[in-house]
Amino acid sequence: MGKRLVHLLLAVAMAVSAFAGLTIAPAGAVVEELGNRIYFPFVPNGEEYGNMGPWYGTVTVQNPNGVDITIQLRKANGDVIGTATLEPFAAKTWNSSDLFDDGNGGGVVVLGPSAEVVPAGGVKYTIWRGETANGVDKIPNPCAGGFEAVTSVTIRQGDTVFTEYPANPSGDYTLLDDPDNPGAYIWVEWWQENIDNVNDTTFDPDEQPGPAEPDEGTQYTVEIRCEGATFPALGLPIAGVAKIVSPVASNSGRTSAQHESVSGYTALPQTDVEIGGQHALVFPIVQTNNGWDSVLHVTNFDSRSNCSVTVTLYQSPSGYSDPSYGQFIKLLKKGETWHIDLKEQGVPDGWVGQAWVDSDCRVAATVDRVKAAQPWGTPVNMALTNQALPQHAGNEVQALPLVFQGYNGWNTGLSMANLSDVAPANVQITYYNSAGVAVGTESRVIQPRAMEFVYKPSTTDVGIGGFGHALVVSTQPVLVAVDSVKYTGNDQDVGQALGYVAQSGTDIPHGQLYMPLFQKQGLLSGGNDNSGVALFNAGDRPVRVSIMFYSSTGSPTAPTLTAPIIASIPAHGGYIAYAPNYGEMPGGFQGSVVVTQLDGLGPIVGVSNNVNYDVQFDGSAAYNMPRAQGWELTCTTAQDPAPGDATADCTLSGMLGPGVVPGGAPILLHVIDNPAVDDMSFDVPANPDQNTLALTTAADGSFNAPLYWVTDADGNNQFTVTVELYYDVDGNGMLGPNDLLLTTATCSGGSQPQQQP
Incomplete structure (x- = not known):
């Protein structure tokens, strides 16, 4: 978890006692914390595993920024695949043959500016x-x-x-x-x-x-x-998803009746991969029960060979307290991908639990949970893909943007993994309908390094009205895998499966959620892939968001050709943007989505489902909507600062998020000084001392403000002070217990000593 995110959570936690009913912001999985590098742990290129295949993949990379960028794609061993320029808001898709020619599949890293x-x-x-x-x-x-x-x-x-x-x-x-x-x-x-x-x-x-x-x-x-103020150096984020198909390759992410199975996952940011020293990655669920098999793919992205990897299985519900059914150890060469098929390794039928991947280098991993046939022999060819996330990625509050119960045959199961090494987790699940009304709860006690699952078929109604949302609150950090399956229906819509990991979201205005791959049926040459975006306001206050659809080349697309969709989401409520519902969206559309939080506290979380019922068996996949929610604060000291005059001695500049939204976000700057040493003020010295300044961000999220050195009380011709940046939750322009500390900056400088006469 990033230091800024820790500050944010601590600030919210401190506000709880002062503001009744304020929910601690779900931090979720770090998989959504975007930067300028993203990792695809494994992209298949003709491999067979899980008694299914051959499997192929595509990767789609999105530029959600208002400036064109150049990216570079590399294999896990560092070999350059190629470079590409992405226009503003554009997204490009590469087939696995573009990445690996006729060689084996493997890991891919994408580097941006x-x-x-x-x-x-x-x-x-x-x-x-x-x-x-x-x-x-x-x-x-x-x-x-x-x-x-x-x-x-x-x-x-x-x-x-x-x-x-x-x-x-x-x-x-x-x-x-x-x-x-x-x-x-x-x-x-x-x-x-x-x-x-x-x-x-x-x-x-x-x-x-x-x-x-x-x-x-x-x-x-x-x-x-x-000369003058400098905007902070926000890295330009990139986002990506992998779409996995069998038994034939996909044409730029499209599927058809030639395909039998579809799955996918969201690319990992560098914070989930570039981890120093010994560390653990966790799969919330792996299984060999009810006809399922699990195939793990672990890739060494490090510059070193001899990367030590240990995979340990912990059974549900006892976790580390029971003997493991397997521990697998291997040294990985640079760029190597290790495939572990649990059934082939002797894990017995009926086993379910979590898997821990311990390593001393930069590795990334995914698991394909595949079901070739029902236990009685009926072929179903179902597939789900999840990423392994760092142990520190779990949190005590997790938000689930979409759960099903008896919705056109869809039902959802939750697999909750306790990440603590020593303490049991007391977990409560609260279900909400789309209007934000709490309609049901469940609880579980999960032992250390164990997992429990809750499956909600239509026979145990919790009142979400077909689909809704959920919050998982735990006494220990947890990861939650959300699986949805469809075992009833007509013809090829039976035997569908999709899954995602509970996630984090945007907490403040200007924060954004991205979906690199958004598709609509009706391609003239065939292809009835359909996407939907499900948003969940996991907070206790209403929030407005804007939704923009962009073509693959980055141009706005109807229904957001001239303006974004503005959606008001009630507290704990949801919003669905489903491609077939937009008649003005071109048939066969393929592009991307940018969701921007406009106001409120949130958090807003999102997931995108991608379904094609033309696929012979399972044509469904789900993708976390990765977020970019940066904030920056820098202090630039004047060349010759001097106390007591009307010239600004420092300039505070910063940015909230990458978004471009109408209006400003309310923020507060607060300087921590000691007048007995150095007195600082946001107003000129002739005016009353001002230690807190209320601002609103510009349309691009930026802000700047002067800071004055009023007195040098200790006479050392030097000053060093700390300035804090807060999000003004109440919007009242005053620093209070509800306001969220985002980050801090240090201002320091000195004047020339006075010459003696």
Whole structure:
């Protein structure tokens, strides 16, 4: 769990006693915490396992940002598959043959652009040399004053420092303001890429700029410094999903009557994979009961070989207190994927429990739970896929955005795994209908490293009206796998299965949820894949969200061609966006979804179901909606700060989330000072001392504010203070017990000592 998320949960917990009924925000699985790198633990390319197959995969990568980015796809061993440019809000899909040719499947990592704050107010971006026309790489402008506020740019690759033209007549590149969105982005235009471009007027034909530039597909850094305020260095998130099919390959994520089985999962962010030292990953459920088999895929993404991996099975309901039915040990080579078929390894029929994957290096894992036939022999070819998540990813509150009970034959089961090594977990499940009314509860006691499951067929009605939502509250951290199956119906809609892991969501305005793959039936060449997005407001207050549909190239698509859908979701209520319900959406649509929280506290969680009943047996898959909910706060100190004057000595700048929403989010800045040492204020010294400042974010989520050094009471010509950033839950402009601490920043500086006469 990230440090910011810990602060958020602690802040909410402190607010509970002061605000009756405020639910602790479910943090859920870290699988939804997006960054600029995502991992696909295993993508099959013709393998057979679980007495089914051959299996094939596709990966879809989404750029949910308002600027085009260049990504690079690599195999788990580091071999480069290729680079690609994604236009703003675009998504691209690769078939497994694109990734592995005719070789075996394996792990895939996707690398996007990144950014970090450097000393003295600079921002350094790490980007990929793109494949765009005319050799232009676009970089977000971190300077609040626009392009004119850029004071210096340094571009490096290793020991090579590139030079700017025309400042240097033999320069390698020139810098341009973004003509489409002035001030928002900086264009780096490489001379060598434009030498034969007769329409380009950037370079003087009489000059001979230098020949150097980064090779296409390689990384380089761009360090930018600004005059005045600097926006924080938020990395640009990317999202991805894998769609798994058999027995023939998929055409760009589409399925048909040629297929027999479909499954899928959401890609993991780097925080779930790039873990140092010894650590454990957990599968909430693996099984060999009722005709099911489980096949684990563990991939070594580390730069080292001899990666030590131990897989241990803990039986339900006794957990670590009973003997394990199996422990498997292997050293993995760099890039190697280890497949463990539980039935082939001798795990007896009827076994169910959880699996722990211990390792000393960067590994990622998925499990395919497959059911080739019913115990009496009827073929069903059902499949579910879950990711293994770090032990620390579990939390005491988990939100389930979609559960079924007797809905067109669909029913849901919950598998709850206690992640504690020593203490039992007392778990309560509360079910809510779509209107947000609590309609039923259940409880379980789960032993350490054990799991319990609850299956809700239509014969045990809890009153959700076919489908609804649930909260799982536990005395110990848990992971919850949510499986939905359909054993009744007509023809090929029988024998469906899909699953996801309970998840985290957006807690504050500007936070976003993403779905890289959203499809609608009606493709002229065939393909009746249909997607739906289920949103759940797990908090105690109403929340508004906006929903945007984008084509695969990034253009807005009806019904959000001119404006987003605005949905008001009651406390503990839900909202469904289902592709066939939108007549104006083109038949055969394939694109992506961006959901932005507009107001309220949330959290908002989401899942997307993808179903095609043309598939001969199981045509269903479910995907967590990954979230990006960043907040940044930086402090830039003036060059010559001095106490007591009307010139700002520091500038606080920051950002809430990646979203672009109308209106502002209420925030508070609070400076912690000691007037006996150094007195600081958000107002000029002549005015009353102001230690708390109320602001609203700009449309792009940014904010900035001055901070003044009022007095240097200890006379040491130095100051160091802490500034806190809060989300103003009440919106009253005053710091109170309900407000959420998001992050802090340190402001420090010094003045020149006075000369003695």
